[in-house]
Amino acid sequence: EDQVTQSPEALRLQEGESSSLNCSYTVSGLRGLFWYRQDPGKGPEFLFTLYSAGEEKEKERLKATLTKKESFLHITAPKPEDSATYLCAVRAGGTSYGKLTFGQGTILTVHP
């Protein structure tokens, strides 16, 4: 069974204090690892897709990396508006088609 574990569950940062969020996964034939941002009461907002170990993607203050067992979301010099829940998800191969298996998320709070 596909599994995704995110850590920490919650992270509090001061504005400008860089950090990383972790996503560990167990999946049969990884077909993609996805990062989403979710604000309270809203739908997940797509951030990145990573397909193979060693791949990296960047967007503003966010950078996602992928190894064979885990992914990291690095946040550089965060601002209060980066506060949100960050979700990691995997897509497996075989007959799973497009199904995404999500982790429980990391709640990020950035204080000014």
Added chain:
Amino acid sequence: DSGVTQTPKHLITATGQRVTLRCSPRSGDLSVYWYQQSLDQGLQFLIQYYNGEERAKGNILERFSAQQFPDLHSELNLSSLELGDSALYFCASSLIQGGRSEQFFGPGTRLTVL
């Protein structure tokens, strides 16, 4: 705005009732997915349709059913509702049914069962 629309935004109903949630995918997307998000279970995959046909099933209860229509919009039907069905229900869409295709989520329907 992802381009995926869902109605209604909020739904309050009683146990034992039946409701229908509606989703319109992004223009050009052929695949629709339904997810349930509750505080204790997180975001859980329910079911996927591609161009009108069911493609994958997750932890969807027998009391729940879905379909995708020729115009590609989808409906999720929830019947014999229980208190535990209270949750956020999200629809997502993608261009194709797997492969290198991102899923874009709608704003969700918040269902409250009293």
